[in-house]
Amino acid sequence: MGKLITLVIQRLGLGLLTLLAVSLIIFLGVELLPGDIATEILGQDALPETVEVFRRELGLDKPPHIRYIDWVLGVIQGDFGTSFANQREISDLIGFRLANTLFLALMTSAIAVPFSLVCGVLAALYRNSLYDRAINTFTLTSISFPEFFIAYILIIMFSQQLGWFPSLSNVDMDMPLWERIYKCLLPAATMTLAVFAHMMRQTRAAIINLLASPYIEMANLKGLQRFRVVVHHALPNAWAPIATVIALNLAYLVVSVVVVEVVFVYPGLGQLMVDSVIVRDLPVVQACSLVFAATYILLNLTADLISIVTNPRLLHPK
Amino acid sequence: MTTKPKKQAKDSEVLLSIRNLHIEGQSDEEWHPIVKGVDFDLHRGEVLGLIGESGAGKSTIGLAAMGFARPGCKITQGDIMFDGVNLFNATENDKRSLRGVRISYVAQSAAASFNPAHRLIEQYSEAPVQHGVMDEKEAHAEAITLFEKLQLPDPHTIGFRYPHQVSGGQLQRAMTAMAMACKPDLIIFDEPTTALDVTTQIEVLAAIKDIVHEFNTAAIYITHDLAVVAQMADKIIVLRYGEVVEEADTRKMLSKPEKAYTKSLWAVRSLQKKEQPSDDILLEMRNIDASYGGGVKVLKNVSIKVPKQRTVAVVGESGSGKSTAARAITGLLPPMKGEVIFKGETLSAALKDRKADDLRKLQMIYQMPDTALNPRMRIRDIIGRPVQFYMGLSGKKRDERVSELLNMIEMEPNQYVDRFPGELSGGQKQRVCIARALAAEPELIICDEVTSALDQLVAEEILKLLQHLQDELELSYMFITHDLATVRAIADEIVVMLQGEVVEQGLKTEILTPPHHEYTDLLLSSVPEMDPDWLEGLLKERAKKKPSIQLAGN
Structure with a gap:
């Protein structure tokens, strides 16, 4: 058990290091962006003195490495700085948006993960059957379309024609939970269709990969039912690859949903970031990027830990 | 019961x-x-x-x-x-x-x-429970009885371990117990x-x-x-x-x-070679200690001498440190202590510090020819690479040398040179591995269980080929094996290893004729003989005197 805890701590430490490296890359990237916030806000013909004063106010006159260190120290204390554009605290600005994005991601994964696992196991169980072929074709089709296209199709079908769900997902803080869920159903469905295929196909492939192992043959020779062979004998050994793909897709749900957010006018983090890039609101862009990076690292870390924990060799050392 | x-x-x-x-x-x-x-x-x-x-x-x-x-x-x-x-x-x-x-x-x-994911006793009970022969509690009780009968250590608790926590011999007995779970008519x-x-x-x-x-x-x-x-x-x-x-x-x-x-199957085991003593030492391992990652010592003060143009067989069971000794010699695992002396000169401990010419003179042949050959390379390139790398031959000269090497291992060059490993039989693949080692024109070849993945008739052909090559090219072999029939067939000297230590070392006849070291005796007497009463006789004899050696496998 002690070995496991050391491993977990090691991984967490590595994750933090990665995050630090990423923060540097983000900072440098934003630094290299063309354009200047001062001229962007004050206009091209602002007096040089005004620009100078404005820059000093925002702290842009300091050298980059000092600003980087200030920024990192601030973030560690939970202070992301203030927005250039509207002088609001970034943590306030992000907080609500992040909660929305996470809500949508959580809701999508609550539908997509169990659904794709079950479908993947069934596809492995009835390999090459009509069901297997049908679900493979369906999922391939669904990832082949761009998300906005699927979103519009869903809107036309369920919102315009049938009138079951709203086409706008403009949620706010005071909405009761069920109404939020109701408003988020269409975007969640869109994203489910986008991530379902990867997870389902990986589950199927990971299990089928194991079906040639001697211990599966042994299970068959014990006269076990096919379902038990797949679920009890193959699945527990397939968690590592499945968890990796699930984690990547969950990260995708948080990080790459901007298109879906725009289509459904959903107030999420992706939209905030795009808006901020347009107005050169650099601290907000940095903060959003950092949150995205942290999500990615955290989810991948979880996948790593799951593959470690599901390996009995590590869990039960000699 | x-x-x-x-x-x-x-x-x-x-x-x-x-x-x-x-x-x-x-x-x-x-x-x-x-x-x-x-x-x-x-x-x-x-x-x-x-x-x-x-x-x-x-x-x-x-x-x-x-x-x-x-x-x-x-x-x-x-x-x-x-x-x-x-x-x-x-x-x-x-x-x-x-x-x-x-x-x-x-x-x-x-x-x-x-299944690596489940405990032994769960896997034992699966068949009886799933087929409704007995419930889980009964199955567990039965399991313990059978584990006891099969003389597994700690029969009450061993079932609650995972497969990787149990040794190979114990697992095989646990599997026999599992097959017995429903008292079948046929196994x-x-x-x-x-x-x-x-x-x-x-x-x-x-x-x-x-x-x-x-x-x-x-x-x-x-x-x-x-x-x-x-x-x-x-x-x-x-x-x-x-x-x-x-x-x-x-x-x-x-x-x-x-x-x-x-009859030909029966005759295979008769291959024997007369030993030839020699004092002309080519390679010497002197007081080597080695471990993986600085943990438990896998080799403890190991000294082995390999004479020129002789075959030294290193025997012992799995875990005795045979292959680790080979890794220490080749520099793949730099030893913690001790030195490897080749032709009177001390070799650098680590592979990367060695001169190309030292690398050339020491070659290896592995147990699994299937995995030792790159499946996407043709035989021409597999053998040609060391020819080019060590000998600097290229183009036509390289091809000529490859043909020569194929002739040496008794494979028709025109027929095989453009094939992929997948198009060869197991014995042919092992021959190609031999040719690849020969391409470097080595002086010592370390053979790590080279015949144990092969059928007896094929294995004998390989042993004959190795013997022939030794006579012709004055090669020395360090022959790692757990098969004593192979040892009889090819060795001049024998080194017996147990738990990382050299137990005995000497000429073949000295080691094989009594009196033996206690462990050598156990090892030799455990080799099955073609007599149907052998096992029972041996067990009776062993029951009389309890062995005092604790084996690595148990």
Whole structure:
């Protein structure tokens, strides 16, 4: 058990290091962006003195490495700085948006993960059957379309024609939970269709990969039912690859949903970031990027830990 | 003891009757016959030995006795009558209800055939519980009884371990217990001891023999080892290319084999070589300590000398440090202490510090020719690379040298030079590995279990080739093996290793003739002999004097 805890701590430490490296890359990237916030806000013909004063106010006159260190120290204390554009605290600005994005991601994964696992196991169980072929074709089709296209199709079908769900997902803080869920159903469905295929196909492939192992043959020779062979004998050994793909897709749900957010006018983090890039609101862009990076690292870390924990060799050392 | 009373059946009753069995296998989109019309009968309580080389169809027939064909194989015709049911055309459900309950299977590699994700006792109870023979509590109690009977250590707790927490020999016994769980009428043993050390093999063989006898279980015992089958079987069938060559009672088969092929199998073990002493030392390991990652020492003060143009066999069971010694010599595992001296000069400990010429003079040949060759390279390039790298030959000269090397290993260059490893047999692949080592024009070749993945006849050819090359090219060999028949065949000197230490070292005859070191004695006496009474005699003798050595496997 002690070995496991050391491993977990090691991984967490590595994750933090990665995050630090990423923060540097983000900072440098934003630094290299063309354009200047001062001229962007004050206009091209602002007096040089005004620009100078404005820059000093925002702290842009300091050298980059000092600003980087200030920024990192601030973030560690939970202070992301203030927005250039509207002088609001970034943590306030992000907080609500992040909660929305996470809500949508959580809701999508609550539908997509169990659904794709079950479908993947069934596809492995009835390999090459009509069901297997049908679900493979369906999922391939669904990832082949761009998300906005699927979103519009869903809107036309369920919102315009049938009138079951709203086409706008403009949620706010005071909405009761069920109404939020109701408003988020269409975007969640869109994203489910986008991530379902990867997870389902990986589950199927990971299990089928194991079906040639001697211990599966042994299970068959014990006269076990096919379902038990797949679920009890193959699945527990397939968690590592499945968890990796699930984690990547969950990260995708948080990080790459901007298109879906725009289509459904959903107030999420992706939209905030795009808006901020347009107005050169650099601290907000940095903060959003950092949150995205942290999500990615955290989810991948979880996948790593799951593959470690599901390996009995590590869990039960000699 | 809660075991059920023995089934009171007449031994003359036929339990399994196979007639005109045909099985086909698929390769390259085509179906080829693997088993071509095999017939045999098996009576209750009888043990049938199936022997033959790999590819003879032994395992395929064994599995067919359960009505099972591996993916890519199909049973095309014949009758498999098991106690009144024809498994050839029985429904999948009917076959499933027999498997695990009335017919069970013991696989070659217990380590691979136990599911790594579940505890042993859960896997034991699975068949009885799922088939409704008993509930989980009863199954657990039975398991403990059987574990005890099979002399597993800590029978009450060993079942709650995971497969990786148990040694190979113990796993194999646990698998035999698992096969016994429902007290089946028939057990298929598919090479159950091939992956084990001789000293462990004895215990498993004795356990299987006892338990099969006690419950009057019929068994099909598949192996390529004649001496093993002589201990286990009542009658033997010799197979070749999917056909029965000869069938007879064990004693008759051993004393008077009729067919030429059977006789040739019997003759293999007679290969012997006369040792030649030499004091001209080529390589010396001096007081080497080594460990992986600085933990437990795998080698403890190991000193081994290899004379010029001689073969030193390093024997010992798995975990004794044989292969680690090879890694220390080649620099793959820099030792913690001690030095490797080659032709009077100390070699750098680590591989990366060694000169290319030192690397050239030390070559290795590995156990698994399948994985030692790059499947995407042609033979020309596999052998050509070291020719180019070490000898600096290229273009036409390189090709000429490759042809020369192929001739040396007795493979026709024009026929093989453009093939991929996948298009060669196991023995041919090992020959290519030898040629690749020879390409560097080495002075010492370390052979790590080079024949243990090969059939006996093929292995003998390889040993002859190695011997011939040694005489011709003045090579020295360090021959790592756990097979004492190989040692007799090829060695000049023998080094016996146990738990990382050298127990004994000397000329072959010195080591092989008594008095032995206690461990050498155990090792030598554990090698099965072709006498059907050997196992029982040995066990009786050993029961008299308890061995005082704790083996690595237990």
